[in-house]
Amino acid sequence: MSRRKIVAGNWKMNLDRTQARELTAAVAARRGTAAAVELVLCPPALYVETVGTALAAAQSDIGLGGQNVHDKPNGAFTGEVSPPMLVDLGCRYVILGHSERRTLCGETDAVVNAKTKAALAAGLTPIVCVGETLAEREADRTAAVVTGQVQGSLAGLSAADLEKIVVAYEPVWAIGTGKVATPEQAQEVHALIRSQLAALSSAAVAAQVRIQYGGSVKPDNAADLAAQPDIDGALVGGASLKADDFLGIAKAFAG
Ligand code: PEP
Numbered sequence: 001m002s003r004r005k006i007v008a009g010n011w012k013m014n015l016d017r018t019q020a021r022e023l024t025a026a027v028a029a030r031r032g033t034a035a036a037v038e039l040v041l042c043p044p045a046l047y048v049e050t051v052g053t054a055l056a057a058a059q060s061d062i063g064l065g066g067q068n069v070h071d072k073p074n075g076a077f078t079g080e081v082s083p084p085m086l087v088d089l090g091c092r093y094v095i096l097g098h099s100e101r102r103t104l105c106g107e108t109d110a111v112v113n114a115k116t117k118a119a120l121a122a123g124l125t126p127i128v129c130v131g132e133t134l135a136e137r138e139a140d141r142t143a144a145v146v147t148g149q150v151q152g153s154l155a156g157l158s159a160a161d162l163e164k165i166v167v168a169y170e171p172v173w174a175i176g177t178g179k180v181a182t183p184e185q186a187q188e189v190h191a192l193i194r195s196q197l198a199a200l201s202s203a204a205v206a207a208q209v210r211i212q213y214g215g216s217v218k219p220d221n222a223a224d225l226a227a228q229p230d231i232d233g234a235l236v237g238g239a240s241l242k243a244d245d246f247l248g249i250a251k252a253f254a255g
Helices: 017-034 045-057 083-088 099-104 109-121 134-138 142-153 159-164 183-200 219-226 243-254
Strands: 006-010 038-042 063-066 093-096 125-130 166-169 210-214 233-236
Touching: 006 093, 006 166, 006 210, 006 243, 017 038, 017 045, 017 243, 038 093, 045 063, 083 109, 093 109, 109 125, 109 142, 109 159, 125 142, 134 142, 142 183, 166 183, 183 210, 183 219, 219 243, 233 243
Parallel strands: 006 038, 006 233, 038 063, 063 093, 093 125, 125 166, 166 210, 210 233
Antiparallel strands: none
8 A cells, every 4th residue: 555655844833924935935946856745834823824825826736734723613712723714724734632732732632533523524634643751651651642642532533534634653752852763663653553543444444544753853864764664754843944854854755
């Protein structure tokens, strides 16, 4: 089963509008070197339109995504952004359940599950993040934690919806720390996630789902990760803020 690799940049709460426009133009202009890979940019919500406009101006096929979304389509939810609003601005993706939202904003698996269903209902592809903390890994709880997050975050999804999602395995201890999981550590958890997806639906569905690795991915460690059979791309934080680094990672996944 061949899954098209997908590399997404999570810009988090970084850059100003001019920088967002410039970074988009730089990535789009040099994207040709990694054409086999699907690329997605996830800017801060306020810059989604700016980035979408820059991508359109460059006639780029790079996808646009949000970093979070509410689980209701509209209503009295001050400060929130809904799935249809992201779609309205040209988004096709949304990152959900990032560890920063799980820890800093108290998002539980149930919250991630509701957002995942709402995103799918609006036609967005959710990039659903899971991953263990250092304490959990050291306590030998990685498999239990990741299994619980996969089952909880994806509960009740139909096979057709499961096929559409992307899962990102992001060990919390590797995010923004410079400590990347070894390719073997990552592969082991990716295989576990795929087996959990099979348990939720079927082996055939699980074989279609793309599973990204995230956590200090850089151009110089991406090729070893990309060589693993169950690693189908990367969710990139820090390195996505530099066009050369982001495209270097994309190139590694292009093979
Ligand atoms: C992330 O936050 O999703 C991430 C993977 O960050 P970094 O690449 O900076 O570790």
